[in-house]
Amino acid sequence: MDSITSTIQVVPLNHYILLSAILFSIGVIGVLIRRNAIIIFMSIELMLNSVNLLLTAFSAYSGDASGQVFVFFIMALAAAEVAVGLAIIVMVYRNTSSIDINILNRLKW
Amino acid sequence: MIDLVWLIPLFPFIGFLICGLGRNILPKAAIGIIASLAVLASFAVSLGIFFEFNGSTPAIIHLFDWIKVGNIDIPFSFQIDQLSILMLLIITGIGSLIHIYSTGYMSHDKGFGKFFSYLNLFIFFMLLLVLGSNYVIMFIGWEGVGLCSYLLIGFWYTNGAYADAAKKAFIMNRIGDLGFLIGVFLIITTFGSVSFAQIFPQAQGMVSGDATLTLITILLFVGAVGKSAQLPLFTWLPDAMAGPTPVSALIHAATMVTAGIYMIARSNILFTLSPVTMSIIAVIGLATAIVAAIIALTQTDIKKVLAYSTVSQLGYMFLGLGVGAYTGAFFHVLTHAFFKALLFLGAGSVIHAISDEQDMRKMGGLKKKLPITFFTMLMGTLAISGLPPFAGFFSKDEILAHVYEENKILWIIGVLGAMLTAFYMFRMMFLTFWGNFRGSEEQKHHLHESPVSMTIPLIILAILSVVGGFIGVPEVLGGGHWLSHYLAPVFDASTSRLSVIELSHVTEYMLMGISVAGVVIAIIYAYVKYVKNSHVPLADSEERSVLAKISYNKFYFDELYSAIIQKPLNVISEFFYKIVDKAGIDGFVNGLGKGSMEASKGLRLLQTGNVGFYIFAMVIGVLGILIYSFFKF
Numbered sequence: 001m002d003s004i005t006s007t008i009q010v011v012p013l014n015h016y017i018l019l020s021a022i023l024f025s026i027g028v029i030g031v032l033i034r035r036n037a038i039i040i041f042m043s044i045e046l047m048l049n050s051v052n053l054l055l056t057a058f059s060a061y062s063g064d065a066s067g068q069v070f071v072f073f074i075m076a077l078a079a080a081e082v083a084v085g086l087a088i089i090v091m092v093y094r095n096t097s098s099i100d101i102n103i104l105n106r107l108k109w
Numbered sequence: 110m111i112d113l114v115w116l117i118p119l120f121p122f123i124g125f126l127i128c129g130l131g132r133n134i135l136p137k138a139a140i141g142i143i144a145s146l147a148v149l150a151s152f153a154v155s156l157g158i159f160f161e162f163n164g165s166t167p168a169i170i171h172l173f174d175w176i177k178v179g180n181i182d183i184p185f186s187f188q189i190d191q192l193s194i195l196m197l198l199i200i201t202g203i204g205s206l207i208h209i210y211s212t213g214y215m216s217h218d219k220g221f222g223k224f225f226s227y228l229n230l231f232i233f234f235m236l237l238l239v240l241g242s243n244y245v246i247m248f249i250g251w252e253g254v255g256l257c258s259y260l261l262i263g264f265w266y267t268n269g270a271y272a273d274a275a276k277k278a279f280i281m282n283r284i285g286d287l288g289f290l291i292g293v294f295l296i297i298t299t300f301g302s303v304s305f306a307q308i309f310p311q312a313q314g315m316v317s318g319d320a321t322l323t324l325i326t327i328l329l330f331v332g333a334v335g336k337s338a339q340l341p342l343f344t345w346l347p348d349a350m351a352g353p354t355p356v357s358a359l360i361h362a363a364t365m366v367t368a369g370i371y372m373i374a375r376s377n378i379l380f381t382l383s384p385v386t387m388s389i390i391a392v393i394g395l396a397t398a399i400v401a402a403i404i405a406l407t408q409t410d411i412k413k414v415l416a417y418s419t420v421s422q423l424g425y426m427f428l429g430l431g432v433g434a435y436t437g438a439f440f441h442v443l444t445h446a447f448f449k450a451l452l453f454l455g456a457g458s459v460i461h462a463i464s465d466e467q468d469m470r471k472m473g474g475l476k477k478k479l480p481i482t483f484f485t486m487l488m489g490t491l492a493i494s495g496l497p498p499f500a501g502f503f504s505k506d507e508i509l510a511h512v513y514e515e516n517k518i519l520w521i522i523g524v525l526g527a528m529l530t531a532f533y534m535f536r537m538m539f540l541t542f543w544g545n546f547r548g549s550e551e552q553k554h555h556l557h558e559s560p561v562s563m564t565i566p567l568i569i570l571a572i573l574s575v576v577g578g579f580i581g582v583p584e585v586l587g588g589g590h591w592l593s594h595y596l597a598p599v600f601d602a603s604t605s606r607l608s609v610i611e612l613s614h615v616t617e618y619m620l621m622g623i624s625v626a627g628v629v630i631a632i633i634y635a636y637v638k639y640v641k642n643s644h645v646p647l648a649d650s651e652e653r654s655v656l657a658k659i660s661y662n663k664f665y666f667d668e669l670y671s672a673i674i675q676k677p678l679n680v681i682s683e684f685f686y687k688i689v690d691k692a693g694i695d696g697f698v699n700g701l702g703k704g705s706m707e708a709s710k711g712l713r714l715l716q717t718g719n720v721g722f723y724i725f726a727m728v729i730g731v732l733g734i735l736i737y738s739f740f741k742f
Contacts, residue, residue, distance in 0.1 A: 031724055105718035 008060040016057035023050035037089045037099040041082070048078050110157040114170050114187050117154050117197060118236040120147040125229035132222025141212035144225035148208050148232055152201035159194050165598045166190075169242050169306060176245075183303055188242035192439070192599045196239040196371055199446045203363045204232050206566035210454050211355040213562035214461060224264060224353065231257035235364050239371060243303040244293045247372065251289065251336065254365045255282045261360060262352040274348035281345040285335015289372075292328030299325065309378050313602055317382045326379050326386040333369025339427060340397045343420045344666050350412040354457030357412060362419050362449040367442045370426045374599075377435050381603040391431025391512075395519055395526070398424030400664060402529035406536070407653075407661040409646045410467045411456045414537045418493065419449055421530060425508055428523060433607040434511035435600045436593045440581045441508060443592075444500035447577045448492040451570035455486035458559040458567065459541060464552050469537065470646055471552075473544040478556040481564045483542050485571035490538050492574040494531035494628050497621075500578035506621055507583065510612060513620055524624050531631040539639035540646070547645070585617045 023046055030043030052071045059067025089099055096103050124147025128140050135143075162168065167190035176183040208228060215224050231254060238250025256279075263275030293303065299321050300308045315322055333339070338346035349361045360366070373380055373390070380386055398421045405417035422445050429438030460467055462479055476483045492499035495506065505527060513520040546553050558564070582588020597604075612620075638644050647653060653661060662668075 028728055032721060032728065035721070101720050104720050 005060045005063075008057065013057060013061050016054060020050045020054040020057075023047075023053070035101050037092065037101050040101060041085055041089070045078065045082070048074060110154070110161045111168055111189055112170065113154060114158060114189055114240065115172060117151045117158075117201070118233050118240065120150045120154075121229040121232040121236065123147060125226050125233060128222050128229060129226035132226060135222065137216070137221050140222045140225050141208075144229050145205060145208040145212065147229055148201055148205040151232070151236065152198070152205050155194065155197040155201050158189060159198060162189055162191075162194060164190075167242075167306065180301055181297060181303075183243060183245050185246065186242045186304075187240040187246075188305060189240075190599055191596050192371070192374060193239045195439070195443065195596075197236065199443060200232060200235050200239065200364050203446055203450050203570070204235075204359060206569055207355050207359045207363075207450065207454070210358075210457070210563050210566040211353075213560045214355055214457055215353060216560075218353075220264065224261075227257055227260050227264070228356075228359070231261065231360060231365070235368070238368055242305060244296060244305075245303050247375075248289065248293060251332070251368060251372075252286065254360070254368065255279065255286065255336070258282070258349065258360050258365055261356040262349045264352055264356065268351075271351035274345075274351040278345040278349050281342050282335045285332045285342060288328045288330075288335070289332025292325050292332060295321070295325045295328060305375065309376075309602065312378050312382060315382055317606070318384055319382065322379060323383040323385050326376070326383040327389065329372065329376060329379070330386060330390055333373055333427075334393070335369075336372075337366050337369030337423050337427070338397075338420050339369075339393055339424065340400060341666075343397060343401065344663070344670065346420055347413055347416040347663070350410070350416050354412065354453060354460060357416070358450045358453030358457070361416065362453050363446040366419065366423055367426070367446070370423070370430060370438055370442050373427075373430050374435050374439050377600055377603040380430070381433065381606050387431050387433065389431075390427050391515070391519065394424045394427025394429075394431050395522055396424070397421070398428060398526045399522060399529070402526050402533065403660050404663050405533040406529065407646065407657050408533075409469050411459065411469050411472070411537060411541060412453075412467055414469075414533060415449070415452055415456055418452075418530065418534065419445075421526065422449065422493070425505060425523070425526070428512060428519070429508035432508075432511045432515040432519075433603070434508050435603060436581075436596050437504065437507035437511055439596065440592055441501075441504035443580075444492065444504040444574070444577050447500055447570055448489040448574040451485060451489040451567060451574050452493065454563070454567055454570065455482050455489060458482040458563055459486075461559055461563070462556055463548060464555050466548060466552060469540040470648070471548040472541045472546070473548075473645075474542070474546040475556070476542040479542075479558050481558060481567060485564075485567040486542075487538065488571040488574050490534045492578075493534055494632065495527055495624060496531075496628060497625065498575075498578065500574050500576070502625075503578035503581050503583070506624065507581065509624060510583075510617060510620055513616075514612060520620075524627055527624055528627040528631040531628040532635050535632045535635040536639055539635060543640050544643055583617070585614050 027043045027045075027047030027050060030046065031040050034040055034043065052074055055067045055071050055074075059065065059071075092103065093099050124144050128135075128144050132140065167188050169186050169188055171184055171186040173185050174182075175185040208225070211224065211228065215221055218224065234250045234253025234257060236250070238247055238254060241247040241250060259275045259279040262278050263272045266272045266275070296308060297303055300311050302308055312322065335342045346361055346366065350357055352361070380390070401417045401420035401424060405414050405421065408414045408417060422441070426438045426441050426445070429435075429441060459472065459475060459479065459482060462475070462482070463472060466472070488499070492501040495502045497503075509520060509523050509527070512523050546556075579588070581590050581592040583590055659665070
């Protein structure tokens with residue numbers, strides 16, 4: 001455990017923050033500009049994982065394990081979310097033979 | 110027997126239920142008999158109580174506790190004393206005669222069952238009014254008779270004018286009722302009770318002229334003004350003649366309109382202790398008596414003449430109350446009930462005979478065709494004119510004698526009013542029964558004496574009009590004045606406080622002589638004008654002299670009320686309806702609705718269904734919050 005912590009601490013904290021911010025922004029932009037449901041899904045995963053990374057980094061630097069516990073929670077949650085989300089995408093595909101997210105326009109009032 | 114008093118109002122109420130519910134099922138004869146029997150049964154019980162009761166203190170029959178809130182205790186109980194017994198006899202006695210009469214009079218009407226159920230309901234409420242042992246029960250009866258009066262005036266409601274007359278009566282009564290109601294509230298705050306038995310002893314301990322007492326009595330008098338058709342609220346009574354004639358006889362002559370006098374006589378001690386109110390009552394009573402008598406001089410509708418005569422006679426009763434002649438005023442209530450019911454029923458008989466014609470200009474010469482009606486009406490006319498020994502002479506004379514003690518000027522005006530009474534009553538008799546028939550050939554062919562069911566009540570009432578006065582023959586004429594002894598327990602507290610100036614016998618003879626002479630002169634003048642010179646009132650289109658015009662148009666009271674109350678009220682209502690309600694309140698409420706509709710229409714466009722846009726909005730929002738919190742700290 002100590003070795004992992006020290007390994008993490010080799011890289012300065014600022015770099016982790018920067019990397020997470022970049023990954024998160026890529027995720028956001030991906031969600032915003034892509035219309036393929038799978039890609040949007042992957043972008044969401046990207047956002048989640050950027051947060052995970054940040055949590056791990058902070059946890060290591062402050063010597064508090066609860067941050068890493070949180071990461072496991074988020075992973076479990078993300079897995080569940082993926083299961084539901086992919087099921088929705090499969091249904092969308094079966095109904096419309098496409099996974100273009102704009103098809104969901106039809107769901108408005 | 111006294112314990113059975115609750116039966117008295119119960120009989121008419123049961124009659125009302127049977128006639129009302131069975132109006133389409135029961136045959137007409139059964140309805141007539143049931144309704145009449147119900148009132149007759151009440152009359153029988155009343156008679157029993159009359160003969161049994163001889164206490165000097167009122168008997169209170171407690172039926173059940175009604176309202177008990179805090180310190181206020183309003184039991185549902187009846188009070189039996191001399192005053193209520195006499196009223197009971199008048200209401201049920203004359204009421205049953207009029208019921209019997211109505212079975213004949215209304216026999217051709219298709220609202221027969223409805224008519225009798227209303228009539229029974231009226232009797233029920235009127236009995237409640239006089240039996241109640243507190244002001245609240247009296248008020249129930251007071252409102253109830255007003256309701257029945259409304260229903261019966263508008264009995265032929267398909268005629269718009271009749272329905273309007275009913276509304277007019279109802280609204281005018283409402284003005285008075287408000288006064289009465291506020292008076293009762295004031296009584297509760299002052300005396301902490303509404304029961305007569307608790308209020309009057311307390312009041313006896315108060316000083317004469319007490320401000321609260323004066324206010325209470327004025328408010329109660331306002332109620333009486335509305336119900337008993339005095340100036341300035343009298344205009345509903347003549348219009349109330351729109352109802353069937355038996356209704357006019359029962360409600361608008363014999364019973365309901367005397368409720369105001371009953372109420373004041375009942376509360377006599379309160380009024381005695383308020384000299385200011387007494388003066389107001391006397392002046393208003395006399396003014397009403399004169400104004401109504403002047404209007405009656407030129408009316409051409411036979412029922413209108415009688416209606417104004419009723420208003421005028423009620424004025425005399427209030428004049429009597431105002432000068433402290435409680436017995437005299439009540440005596441006049443009694444005799445007036447006899448002869449005015451008789452006159453109305455007689456007029457009804459005439460109208461019935463002449464195919465529903467009410468205009469006296471189209472009558473005349475009915476003496477031979479309707480002998481019984483003629484003779485009985487003549488008795489009634491003599492009685493109302495105040496010729497001895499008919500009933501009206503004694504009661505009117507008693508009032509006028511008291512007025513003379515109080516104020517000579519009022520007395521002179523009162524005697525003038527009596528002369529006017531004699532003149533217009535005989536004018537009516539001469540126009541109707543003397544001379545030649547002026548109606549159409551068809552009406553002439555149809556003329557007939559009324560059926561027995563109508564003539565018998567006429568005959569009974571005629572007998573009462575002749576002998577009814579003998580219950581109150583004054584000492585000066587060798588009588589014992591049974592009535593004043595009988596009523597003494599009720600008015601004791603008041604009479605001991607009023608200063609009584611004993612008139613010498615010579616003065617009393619002189620007063621009687623003058624009024625009788627005046628009446629005789631008036632009758633002779635009417636005879637010369639309408640029989641000798643066969644004068645017939647002008648048609649509506651012809652030009653009248655100024656004075657006749659004022660009288661014929663009822664002093665323009667209706668026009669005056671229309672100008673100073675109705676029109677401004679309409680303008681204000683219009684303003685409130687159009688500006689405040691429609692534009693203001695409705696505008697605000699509808700504006701709120703419209704505003705949110707419009708706002709939604711705009712905001713709706715935001716929900717495009719484009720998920721990308723939603724996420725974009727969310728990101729912008731998150732960024733906004735971040736930037737805000739960044740700059741905030």
